[in-house]
Amino acid sequence: MPTAARLIAAICFGALGLAFAYAATTYFAEARQPSYWFPLNGGIGLxxxxxxxxxxxxxxxxAGIGNGITAGVALLFWVFFFVSFVDMIQKSMRNAYDGPVEAVVGIFELIGDYAVQFAQVDLGVLMLVGSVVSGLxxxxVAARWS
Incomplete structure (x- = not known):
């Protein structure tokens, strides 16, 4: 059921996803993020x-602070998952994997690679502060309009 809190949550985490996407572009190799990077982050944030x-x-x-942090971690997980999935598909088209099981395992290896690549202080502070503020x-909004 749509509520004001759900709408504001979608807006807050959509904006946080876009802020993360913008801040993380410098950590891609040669500052070349995928073409779907910004829509993916914003959409998953929503x-x-x-x-x-x-x-x-x-x-x-x-509970709001914990809720915000949980949503922030979920946002990062799903962004890393989808980017890793697309990378796995591209690698599998070049026959980089011996079979489907190795390709699925490759997704999680790529998630780990992206987590290490984006394990930067500024991104961590952005996500932590943004998640806590969004949760608050x-x-x-939930207390005011529910």
Whole structure:
């Protein structure tokens, strides 16, 4: 059921996803991110905000902070998963894997590679502060308009 908290959560995490995408472009090799990088981050942010953060709103400040951090981690996981999945498909088209099981395992190896590549202080602070602030905004909206 649509609520104001879900809408604000989608907007907050969509914006956080785009902020992460913008800040992370410098950490790609030769600053060349995939062409789908910005829409992917914004879209996943919208979905994570609506589904994860928005549905759990209205349980207090401490729960809001935890909710925001949970949604932020989910945002990063799904972004890394989809980017790794596309990379795996591209590698498998070049016969880089011996079979389908190795390709699926390759997705998780690529997720680890992206996690290490983007393990930077500025990105961590951005995601932590952005997630906490978003969680608090969502709690404020849920208390005010629910």
């Amino acid at each position: 979905i994570v905000g609506w589904v994860i953060a928005g549905t759990r709103a209205g349980n207090g400040t401490g 905004i969502i709690e404020f």
